[in-house]
Amino acid sequence: MYSAIEVIQQRRTLRRFTTANISDDDIQRLLTAAMAAPSLMGRKPWHFVVIRDAEVKKRIAEAFRVHPQLAEAPVWIAFLADVSASPAWRMDLSAAVMNTLLQATAMGLGATWIGTVDSKWTPGQVEACRTLYIPEGWELFAFVAVGKPAEQRPPHVLDPYVFSTRVHEGKWGNRRQVPSPQYHSEGGKQ
Ligand SMILES: Cc1cc2nc3c(=O)[nH]c(=O)nc-3n(C[C@H](O)[C@H](O)[C@H](O)COP(=O)(O)O)c2cc1C
Known part of the structure; x- marks a missing residue:
C-alpha cells in the first residue's frame, strides 16, 4: 500500500x-x-x-x-x-x-x-x-x-529553489521557509 x-x-x-x-x-x-x-x-x-x-x-x-x-x-x-x-x-x-x-x-x-x-x-x-x-x-x-512500463524514471523530488521562489506566505513576496530535506523526496522511498 x-x-x-x-x-x-x-x-x-x-x-x-x-x-x-x-x-x-x-x-x-x-x-x-x-x-x-x-x-x-x-x-x-x-x-x-x-x-x-x-x-x-x-x-x-x-x-x-x-x-x-x-x-x-x-x-x-x-x-x-x-x-x-x-x-x-x-x-x-x-x-x-x-x-x-x-x-x-x-x-x-x-x-x-x-x-x-x-x-x-x-x-x-x-x-x-x-x-x-x-x-x-x-x-x-x-x-x-x-x-506495462519498459523504462523507469526517477521520482519527483522537491526543488528547494523552486519552492522558495514560488510559494508565498500570507501575501505575495513573503517567502515561506523551505521544508526540511526529509520532505523533499518522501515519495521516492522504496
Ligand atoms: C497537458 C499535457 C499534455 C501533454 N502532452 C503530451 C504529448 O502529447 N506527448 C507526450 O509524449 N507527453 C505529453 N505530456 C507529458 C509531458 O511531456 C510530461 O508531463 C512532462 O515532460 C513532465 O514529465 P513528468 O510527467 O514525468 O513529470 C503532456 C502533459 C500534459 C500535462
Missing part, C-alpha cells in the same frame, strides 16, 4: 512499454479512478473511449505526431467532454486524467498524458475524431496511453 505522496512523486511520464497486455480489470480500475475526480457541481462531463486496436492507435499517434513508441502502448484511453454539460469541462477532464495517471502509477503501470490543444480543428483532432466516430458537440480533450 503506497501513501498518496509516494504515488504522486513516483508518477512519471513513461513512453516505452512491454508487449504485455492490460487486463479489462485493470481498465476498470483506471476508469473508476477517472470518474472519482472532482467536477464543477458534480456534472462529470466526461466520456471515455478505450482503444486497443493497433491500427487505430497508430493512426492517431501519427496524426498527433507523438513519440512513435506511444502507439505501442497496449491501451489508449480517449478523454472526451460533453461541452454542453459544464463550462468547466477542461478542468474537470484534467482532474480525471490526473486521477487516471496516479492510479496507473499505483498499479505499477506506465502512462503518458497525450494532450490536445484547445481547438478541435487541428489536423490531429479532426483525424482522431473521425477515426473514433466522435459526434458533433463533443470535445476530444486528451488521451492516456498506458501499459
Whole structure:
C-alpha cells in the first residue's frame, strides 16, 4: 500500500512499454479512478473511449505526431467532454486524467498524458475524431496511453529553489521557509 505522496512523486511520464497486455480489470480500475475526480457541481462531463486496436492507435499517434513508441502502448484511453454539460469541462477532464495517471502509477503501470490543444480543428483532432466516430458537440480533450512500463524514471523530488521562489506566505513576496530535506523526496522511498 503506497501513501498518496509516494504515488504522486513516483508518477512519471513513461513512453516505452512491454508487449504485455492490460487486463479489462485493470481498465476498470483506471476508469473508476477517472470518474472519482472532482467536477464543477458534480456534472462529470466526461466520456471515455478505450482503444486497443493497433491500427487505430497508430493512426492517431501519427496524426498527433507523438513519440512513435506511444502507439505501442497496449491501451489508449480517449478523454472526451460533453461541452454542453459544464463550462468547466477542461478542468474537470484534467482532474480525471490526473486521477487516471496516479492510479496507473499505483498499479505499477506506465502512462503518458497525450494532450490536445484547445481547438478541435487541428489536423490531429479532426483525424482522431473521425477515426473514433466522435459526434458533433463533443470535445476530444486528451488521451492516456498506458501499459506495462519498459523504462523507469526517477521520482519527483522537491526543488528547494523552486519552492522558495514560488510559494508565498500570507501575501505575495513573503517567502515561506523551505521544508526540511526529509520532505523533499518522501515519495521516492522504496
Ligand atoms: C497537458 C499535457 C499534455 C501533454 N502532452 C503530451 C504529448 O502529447 N506527448 C507526450 O509524449 N507527453 C505529453 N505530456 C507529458 C509531458 O511531456 C510530461 O508531463 C512532462 O515532460 C513532465 O514529465 P513528468 O510527467 O514525468 O513529470 C503532456 C502533459 C500534459 C500535462
